[in-house]
Amino acid sequence: MCDEEGPVLGSYAVDVRDGRLGEVMGRVGGRIQLRRLGGGREWDVPPEYLGEADPAEVLRERVRLLNRDARRRVGLG
Known part of the structure; x- marks a missing residue:
């Protein structure tokens, strides 16, 4: 996640x-x-308040967003 300068874009x-x-x-x-x-x-965010993201947390959020977008496309949300 980090290089010498900080977190990777x-x-x-x-x-x-x-x-x-x-x-x-x-x-x-x-x-x-x-x-x-x-x-x-x-x-x-000041660098001292930056934490590493748990891959499971990232995956959970991406799935939540995909589900939200799918519900909007079919008119459920």
């Missing part, structure tokens, strides 16, 4: 302050930018 991480899971989008001013897997606004 496109990897997943957790903001340990509130448990939010996000995709690493970049680095600005020493902070890491994360975005929820389903999209939305990025938020900044």
Whole structure:
């Protein structure tokens, strides 16, 4: 997940302050930018509050998003 400069772009991480899971989008001013897997606004996380994402947690969130999108396509959600 990390290289010498910090987390790799496109990897997943957790903001340990509130448990939010996000995709690493970049680095600005020493902070890491994360975005929820389903999209939305990025938020900044100081590196010391960045945790490693559990692969099972990432998979669970991706399946949840796929199910949500499928329900919307058929008019159930």
